[in-house]
Amino acid sequence: MEEVIKVEHLTKDYGGGRGIFDLNFFVAKGETFGFVGTNGSGKTTTIRNIMGFIKPKSGKVTVLGMDAWKDACKIKENVAYIPGEIAFPDLTTGIEFFKAQAELLGLKSMERADELIKRLQLDPSANLKRMSKGMKQKTAIVAALMADKDILILDEPTTGLDPLMRETFLELILEEKKRGKTILMSSQMFDELETTCDRVALIYNGRIIDIADVNAIKNSTTKAYKIEFTNKEDYQKFKKLKYNIIRDQEKYFQVTVQIDDSEINKLFKSLSKYNLKFVSEVKNNLEKHFTNILEKEIKGGKNVF
Amino acid sequence: MYFSKALFKQSMKANWVKWVCVTVATCVMLAIVIIVLGSLAINDIRDSLKDVFTQADQESYLKENSVDSYEAYNLSIKFVDGLESEGLEGYMGLAWGMITSSYQQKINEYTTANGQAPTGEALVSIKEETVDELVATIKSLGDYLPAEFQEMSDEELGQFIYIILMAYDDNPDLSATSPDFIETAKASIKGNFAEYAGITAYNLYISQGETEEVAKGYQAQATTLATTAIGRYDELAGADDFVYDEDEFKGYANEYVINMIYNQAYNQYITSEEPTDEEVAAAEQYAVAAKVIANTAISTYELWIDELTGSEMTDAEIQAYAREQASASITDQIPEKVAEALEELGNMDIYGLIIGSIFYRIAGLLLPMVFVIMVANGLLAGQVDSGSMAYVLSTPTKRRTVACTQMAYLMISLLAMFLLVTVTSVISIWIVGGNNFAINFAEICLFNLGAFLTMFAFAGYCFMCSAIFNRSKYSMSIGGGLSIFMLVCTILGLFGSNVVPSAMRIDAMNVFNYFSIISLFDTVSILNGSIAFAWKFAILAGIAIVTFIIGVFRFEKKDLPL
Numbered sequence: 001m002e003e004v005i006k007v008e009h010l011t012k013d014y015g016g017g018r019g020i021f022d023l024n025f026f027v028a029k030g031e032t033f034g035f036v037g038t039n040g041s042g043k044t045t046t047i048r049n050i051m052g053f054i055k056p057k058s059g060k061v062t063v064l065g066m067d068a069w070k071d072a073c074k075i076k077e078n079v080a081y082i083p084g085e086i087a088f089p090d091l092t093t094g095i096e097f098f099k100a101q102a103e104l105l106g107l108k109s110m111e112r113a114d115e116l117i118k119r120l121q122l123d124p125s126a127n128l129k130r131m132s133k134g135m136k137q138k139t140a141i142v143a144a145l146m147a148d149k150d151i152l153i154l155d156e157p158t159t160g161l162d163p164l165m166r167e168t169f170l171e172l173i174l175e176e177k178k179r180g181k182t183i184l185m186s187s188q189m190f191d192e193l194e195t196t197c198d199r200v201a202l203i204y205n206g207r208i209i210d211i212a213d214v215n216a217i218k219n220s221t222t223k224a225y226k227i228e229f230t231n232k233e234d235y236q237k238f239k240k241l242k243y244n245i246i247r248d249q250e251k252y253f254q255v256t257v258q259i260d261d262s263e264i265n266k267l268f269k270s271l272s273k274y275n276l277k278f279v280s281e282v283k284n285n286l287e288k289h290f291t292n293i294l295e296k297e298i299k300g301g302k303n304v305f
Numbered sequence: 306m307y308f309s310k311a312l313f314k315q316s317m318k319a320n321w322v323k324w325v326c327v328t329v330a331t332c333v334m335l336a337i338v339i340i341v342l343g344s345l346a347i348n349d350i351r352d353s354l355k356d357v358f359t360q361a362d363q364e365s366y367l368k369e370n371s372v373d374s375y376e377a378y379n380l381s382i383k384f385v386d387g388l389e390s391e392g393l394e395g396y397m398g399l400a401w402g403m404i405t406s407s408y409q410q411k412i413n414e415y416t417t418a419n420g421q422a423p424t425g426e427a428l429v430s431i432k433e434e435t436v437d438e439l440v441a442t443i444k445s446l447g448d449y450l451p452a453e454f455q456e457m458s459d460e461e462l463g464q465f466i467y468i469i470l471m472a473y474d475d476n477p478d479l480s481a482t483s484p485d486f487i488e489t490a491k492a493s494i495k496g497n498f499a500e501y502a503g504i505t506a507y508n509l510y511i512s513q514g515e516t517e518e519v520a521k522g523y524q525a526q527a528t529t530l531a532t533t534a535i536g537r538y539d540e541l542a543g544a545d546d547f548v549y550d551e552d553e554f555k556g557y558a559n560e561y562v563i564n565m566i567y568n569q570a571y572n573q574y575i576t577s578e579e580p581t582d583e584e585v586a587a588a589e590q591y592a593v594a595a596k597v598i599a600n601t602a603i604s605t606y607e608l609w610i611d612e613l614t615g616s617e618m619t620d621a622e623i624q625a626y627a628r629e630q631a632s633a634s635i636t637d638q639i640p641e642k643v644a645e646a647l648e649e650l651g652n653m654d655i656y657g658l659i660i661g662s663i664f665y666r667i668a669g670l671l672l673p674m675v676f677v678i679m680v681a682n683g684l685l686a687g688q689v690d691s692g693s694m695a696y697v698l699s700t701p702t703k704r705r706t707v708a709c710t711q712m713a714y715l716m717i718s719l720l721a722m723f724l725l726v727t728v729t730s731v732i733s734i735w736i737v738g739g740n741n742f743a744i745n746f747a748e749i750c751l752f753n754l755g756a757f758l759t760m761f762a763f764a765g766y767c768f769m770c771s772a773i774f775n776r777s778k779y780s781m782s783i784g785g786g787l788s789i790f791m792l793v794c795t796i797l798g799l800f801g802s803n804v805v806p807s808a809m810r811i812d813a814m815n816v817f818n819y820f821s822i823i824s825l826f827d828t829v830s831i832l833n834g835s836i837a838f839a840w841k842f843a844i845l846a847g848i849a850i851v852t853f854i855i856g857v858f859r860f861e862k863k864d865l866p867l
Contacts, residue, residue, distance in 0.1 A: 048864075048865075048866070048867065051698075051699065051867070053695075053698065053864065053865040053866070053867045054864035054865065054866075055864060072698075072704075073701055073702065073703045073704075074701070076698075076699060076700055076701040076702075077701045079699065080699065081695065081699035083692055083695040083696075083699075083867060085691075085692040086692070087691035087692040087693045088693050088696070089315055089319065089688065089693045089696060089697070090315075090318070090319035090320075090683065090693075091315065091318055091319065092318075096318070100311060100314070100315050101696060101700070103310075103311035103314070104309065104311045104312065104696075104697060104700040104702055105700045105701070106701070143696065144699075
């Protein structure tokens with residue numbers, strides 16, 4: 001497995017607890033790696049280090065085996081980037097911007113750009129300064145993807161897009177992924193990372209708390225069910241049955257049990273003896289996964305300020 | 306090559322409107338300043354003021370000449386009268402023998418040593434040597450001398466001896482035993498006195514830095530004057546009932562001098578061989594005016610001499626003071642400070658002030674400075690602050706390439722701007738008269754070069770700030786702020802600099818010039834033709850180069866929040 005992006009003990013301390021501390025992760029070739037965290041948690045700082053815009057205080061970032069700071073220019077031959085903050089150069093229209101960008105990239109054909117423009121329903125002749133946030137985001141996406149680079153680094157690429165456009169964009173990312181691109185993207189939305197990423201890192205206060213395998217979560221055989229009883233007696237009787245109760249709400253005569261798929265028949269047999277109000281499956285997704293971890297983290301008082 | 310054509314084009318597209326506006330505005334401003342100034346008779350007042358001072362100088366000169374000639378006439382009379390006195394006549398034989406024998410001895414020594422008799426310079430120096438020796442010897446005789454000799458000062462005695470030596474040159478065979486000794490000696494002394502007066506006048510004017518021609522003129526004037534005075538005396542002394550009356554001779558002196566001045570003025574006025582009647586009339590009028598001035602000067606002189614005789618001052622001091630008062634011109638009547646201010650105003654170079662010190666160092670720099678501050682900021686700091694720099698740096702473009710390309714854009718746009726300004730200024734100067742205009746082509750080109758180098762230094766500094774700071778507000782306030790501060794200092798400093806006439810000048814405000822690098826753009830030196838501006842230009846270029854280099858390296862090394 002080729003490690004296209006490798007981050008080792010990366011630290012950039014801005015003082016006052018801000019910055020990133022001792023980050024370690026890698027992105028394998030062809031993998032889509034997600035970055036999730038609250039505002040100010042250090043997502044953008046990490047990406048700036050990878051892009052070679054800032055110099056690490058300690059630790060090392062390598063892209064394709066090259067040092068991200070020293071060989072920043074060489075690395076860019078294989079990297080495309082969508083910045084978190086969208087501000088375009090002082091040019092008039094989108095077309096002008098794409099042409100300037102193509103010239104800087106040494107790109108001769110605008111075929112891919114035209115294709116992307118169509119796909120995203122962008123009007124490239126619009127004035128850059130008067131574009132809406134969504135339009136600007138689309139323009140930035142086209143500018144990044146038009147050179148067909150092998151590595152894509154996307155800093156919150158869906159901000160400002162309407163839900164429909166977001167879907168189109170995510171489809172686009174999945175296509176790129178299929179074409180073998182290595183993708184690193186950050187986001188605040190769990191669901192879009194869940195649909196696109198292979199692995200997702202949770203970053204909190206400048207530290208990586210967990211790196212989750214999205215497929216493992218999706219295909220987990222352990223599931224949780226929420227059960228509400230009509231009366232107190234049944235509720236109390238059920239509780240004595242030694243199921244793994246992960247949540248207990250006495251007020252509503254409600255319990256949440258976690259069982260492996262193999263025990264499902266056993267559970268339903270037990271339940272048939274009681275008067276139930278409802279049974280529902282509680283989906284285990286990325287958000288749930290991270291929320292649980294984060295809650296433990298905060299309760300444990302570890303790394304929390 | 307650290308240069309990106311694509312980025313350069315992008316910078317051009319982003320800034321060409323600003324460039325065009327600033328360039329056109331500066332060129333138009335400059336053309337208006339030069340053409341309007343060139344077509345206005347702005348120097349008329351200055352010229353008439355200058356005339357007043359030139360005329361005052363001439364008047365003063367005329368008066369001095371009158372007083373000096375008058376005094377010389379009187380001195381000549383005194384000299385002959387002294388020669389006629391009985392005491393001197395009695396000792397003439399003795400003096401002649403003593404003085405000439407010492408002189409002849411020196412001549413002989415010289416002849417033996419050099420194998421030929423002394424002539425020219427050598428003879429003059431032998432005479433001077435003899436005079437020095439004899440003045441001491443004669444003075445040491447003290448009371449044995451006749452009263453006339455005792456009354457003489459060392460200087461007068463020296464002059465007397467010198468004249469005797471000159472007379473001896475003319476009559477080497479004459480001795481106290483010769484027949485008609487007294488008559489021959491006196492005649493020769495009188496003749497040589499006139500010659501001596503001429504030589505003295507010549508030497509005086511040469512030592513004052515006058516030309517050979519002018520000095521020769523005065524030599525002739527002094528010789529004629531002395532000869533006339535002596536002739537006048539001899540003529541009157543021939544009468545049996547002659548009694549020397551000083552005042553009578555002063556009257557003759559006055560009459561002679563004012564007529565001399567009249568003739569001089571008349572001849573000065575008439576230049577053509579065959580003057581027309583009008584010219585003659587005008588010359589006469591002019592000459593009469595000169596005569597009146599001369600007469601006034603002599604009367605004033607006499608009045609002051611009378612007034613001061615008997616005071617504590619020595620005769621020489623009295624004469625000097627009286628001469629100064631008599632030769633005072635109209636401008637000497639004005640209080641000194643006012644006269645100085647007026648004269649300075651007359652000498653002021655208004656074109657140099659307005660075009661050099663006000664346009665090129667202040668007004669013409671303002672718009673290019675605004676351009677430089679805005680563009681330098683926008684080339685780096687502005688793009689880092691907004692984040693748009695990310696698009697350039699996410700392509701395979703080195704940071705050094707970005708910095709160098711932006712630097713090149715700033716330099717080239719500034720150079721192109723000043724080339725157009727230079728062309729405009731040269732055409733404007735050509736329209737108003739080319740090299741006949743108060744500022745010639747070479748000077749205007751140096752002005753443009755200086756303005757360019759000044760802006761080049763500011764551009765380097767602003768570029769450096771733009772490269773150092775990630776925020777526009779810091780880059781603008783530190784880069785632009787200091788630049789504007791310096792321009793303001795130059796405006797304030799102008800009121801303390803010596804291009805402004807002293808009447809308007811506040812010297813303390815010159816302090817502001819020390820806070821501004823625009824002071825290194827030395828327009829005064831350019832107009833003076835001195836070379837001081839050149840090394841100052843070199844410093845400006847040095848500031849620019851150093852700051853640009855610091856900017857490029859700093860941009861390469863720093864963290865960018867993109």
